[in-house]
Amino acid sequence: MRSKDRLAELRHLANGAAAGVYHDTVELQLKEPPAHHADIEHTFNEVERIRGWIHQLDNNTQLMRRLHTDPTFHTNKQLQEQLESAVTASNAAGLKVCGALRQLEASASAGAARNDAAARIARLQYAATRHLYADALARHHAALDTVRHDQLHLLHQQIKLTNLTISDEECQSLLDSNNISLFVDNVKAETAEARRLLRDVEARHAELARVEAALTDVRDLFAQLAHLVAAQQDHVDSVEYYALQASDHVGAGGGHLLKGTVSRTKARKKKMGLVVCLVVGVAVVLLVLIVT
The missing domain is CATH 1.20.58.70 (Methane Monooxygenase Hydroxylase; Chain G, domain 1)
Structure with missing residues (x-):
């Protein structure tokens, strides 16, 4: 490839620049890349x-x-x-x-x-x-x-521990479904069941504790009542004695009232007889007086 000799042109431009005069203006154009x-x-x-x-x-x-x-x-x-x-x-x-x-x-x-x-x-x-x-x-x-190999090995170990009989196809299906925690799941299930039973037992224990506390309160109430009854026993006995005496006096008072009623009837009859006798005597005296 031949190139143009531009030495003379470059020297001319250099001499012009040294004299402070720019005769030509060189424009640089950026070409677009290919x-x-x-x-x-x-x-x-x-x-x-x-x-x-x-x-x-x-x-x-x-x-x-x-x-x-x-x-x-x-x-x-x-x-x-x-x-x-x-x-x-x-x-x-x-x-x-x-x-x-x-x-x-x-x-x-x-x-x-x-x-x-x-x-x-x-x-x-x-x-x-x-x-x-x-x-x-x-x-x-x-x-x-x-x-996958470690998961398959773990699955086989869990199958042996759980005494299960699983074919290779079922084992592969379990591995594909990402269910490789048979033994762990069994332990978790048993633990969850034990926890549930423990919660039930604790609930029953709390209920029995409440019942026992209620029975203790009732027992204390009966003990206080027995103490009060023992303290008031003398007063109760005195009241009972006077009540019995009042009953006796009421019975005797009924007999006395009956006797008084009979005596009053007899006295009234005697009084009537005396009045009749007096009237008859007065009448006889008046009659004698009139006749004489």
Whole structure:
């Protein structure tokens, strides 16, 4: 490629600048980047976005391993929920990476006809990104297999402890349904039943305590009543004695009243006889006097 010799022009411009006179004005114009530069930049942006999702997948894999190595993982519902959330997030990131890789593959396949820098960079970035995603996905699947293997081993141990007979299909269905706490659930159920029985016994004990307290109050009341009766016994005996004497006097008074009534009748008869006798005597005397 031939180039124009601009040495004389540059010397002329330098001499004019040294004299303090600007004869020409040099304008610098920024040219727009070629089209393949825009394709390269778009490819790098896509690859950076995909690698961000791959990095998120690696972070979720590390989180799963950290949660699974916790000694209380199989009994801590919060840790299990965090692991499930990490698996869900990893699945979403994997779907995004797959879709973006398909688009990047389509872009690289479209540029396969030409052999320019943009096409070569697109093919190279697609291959490298796909390799990174395959490694991250393999690590994620290895972590999932480890968790599933430990859950399956724990389920078999619980089945042995509970003396259950479960086939491999039923065991797989239990593992798929995330129900691997047979022995723990039995212990929890028995504990809940024991707590319920304890609450019932405590309620009955409280009721019996209230009944016992009421009976104690009644006993104290009867004791106070017996003490009062004992204290008033002399007065009761005196009242009873005078009541008996009053009964006797009432009986004797009835006899005396009957005798008085009979005596009064006899006295009245005697009085009437005397009056009759006196009247007859007076009449005889008057008659004698009249006759004589």
